[in-house]
Amino acid sequence: MINYSVRPPARVGALVALAVTAVAVILFWSAAGGGQSASAVTSASVSLDAVSDGANTATSVGTIDSCRALAVGETAVLDLVIEDVSGLAGFEVDFLYDPAIVRVVTLTSTIEVDYNFLLASTLTSVIELGDALPDAGSGTFKLAAAQFPSSPVSGSGVLVRFKIEVVGSGSTDIALTNVKLSDGTGTPIPPSDTSNVYQGPINGATIASWPTPPGDDDCDGWSTVDEGTIGTNSDDACGFTAGGDPASGSWPPDLAESDSINIVDVLSLKPVFFTEVPPTSARYDIAPSGQINIVDVLRLKPFFGLTCS
Numbered sequence: 413m414i415n416y417s418v419r420p421p422a423r424v425g426a427l428v429a430l431a432v433t434a435v436a437v438i439l440f441w442s443a444a445g446g447g448q449s450a451s452a453v454t455s456a457s458v459s460l461d462a463v464s465d466g467a468n469t470a471t472s473v474g475t476i477d478s479c480r481a482l483a484v485g486e487t488a489v490l491d492l493v494i495e496d497v498s499g500l501a502g503f504e505v506d507f508l509y510d511p512a513i514v515r516v517v518t519l520t521s522t523i524e525v526d527y528n529f530l531l532a533s534t535l536t537s538v539i540e541l542g543d544a545l546p547d548a549g550s551g552t553f554k555l556a557a558a559q560f561p562s563s564p565v566s567g568s569g570v571l572v573r574f575k576i577e578v579v580g581s582g583s584t585d586i587a588l589t590n591v592k593l594s595d596g597t598g599t600p601i602p603p604s605d606t607s608n609v610y611q612g613p614i615n616g617a618t619i620a621s622w623p624t625p626p627g628d629d630d631c632d633g634w635s636t637v638d639e640g641t642i643g644t645n646s647d648d649a650c651g652f653t654a655g656g657d658p659a660s661g662s663w664p665p666d667l668a669e670s671d672s673i674n675i676v677d678v679l680s681l682k683p684v685f686f687t688e689v690p691p692t693s694a695r696y697d698i699a700p701s702g703q704i705n706i707v708d709v710l711r712l713k714p715f716f717g718l719t720c721s
């Protein structure tokens with residue numbers, strides 16, 4: 413197996429140029445082919461696993477974690493995984509992040525980004541087509557690779573393993589966009605649209621620089637159960653509707669609805685301090701107890717000065 417990640421820089425350009433040409437040819441073929449059926453029996457799922465562990469291998473996928481809490485300066489290994497795919501020979505995914513919070517960094521001293529998992533499991537070589545490090549900090553990092561020669565794989569496993577560093581405080585939703593999956597003949601794996609963009613299940617993740625309790629599905633620092641009591645959206649970390657019902661917001665400490673936690677949020681508790689729920693709205697009871705008190709203020713404190721984006 414050839415590991416292209418340790419090749420000298422002078423060859424990288426030539427290989428990337430060759431590979432980009434190959435992708436262009438592949439996409440031209442598939443565009444010209446058309447008529448792709450979208451009636452697959454099962455659709456492959458593409459997910460970002462925010463906690464890479466030993467259960468993730470070239471041919472297996474463990475628990476897929478959608479949330480990762482990290483302090484500023486900490487790094488984390490993430491896995492882009494695929495489940496239940498048939499006949500995969502190449503892929504392309506744009507990893508979207510907030511560059512004020514996250515950067516992609518070198519995985520190990522010799523491997524920038526590791527593509528030698530599922531695609532390499534049939535003992536073919538893998539050509540890396542993704543962005544090179546250092547991460548330009550544009551907010552998009554392209555992850556892409558293809559088998560060469562193709563020896564398509566089916567099943568589940570890691571597509572690519574890479575490392576991020578948290579460079580700023582806050583939270584960022586990691587979206588996976590422009591997902592393209594190809595078989596060995598350059599035909600998109602269905603369901604895909606006329607631009608060859610995969611239309612099956614795609615799951616991103618959230619990286620946050622604050623503590624997250626068990627059962628915090630959206631990674632905003634509050635469990636889904638507590639958010640149910642408080643009335644905030646437990647499927648969304650950030651966001652609010654300006655001028656709308658505060659209970660329609662998504663982030664429990666953001667009482668004054670600005671996506672930043674500051675003195676205005678703290679002072680929002682003052683008029684209702686030492687009141688009971690009800691009649692006071694459960695929206696203020698962010699450490700649910702039935703009463704607004706100092707515990708609610710202290711629950712907000714670790715988030716003071718932070719922004720959700």
Ligand SMILES: [Ca+2]
Pocket residue numbers: 461462463464465474475476477
């Ligand atoms: Ca995991």
Ligand SMILES: [Ca+2]
Pocket residue numbers: 628629630631632633634635636639646
């Ligand atoms: Ca939550």
Ligand SMILES: [Ca+2]
Pocket residue numbers: 630632639644645646647648649650662663664
């Ligand atoms: Ca939420």
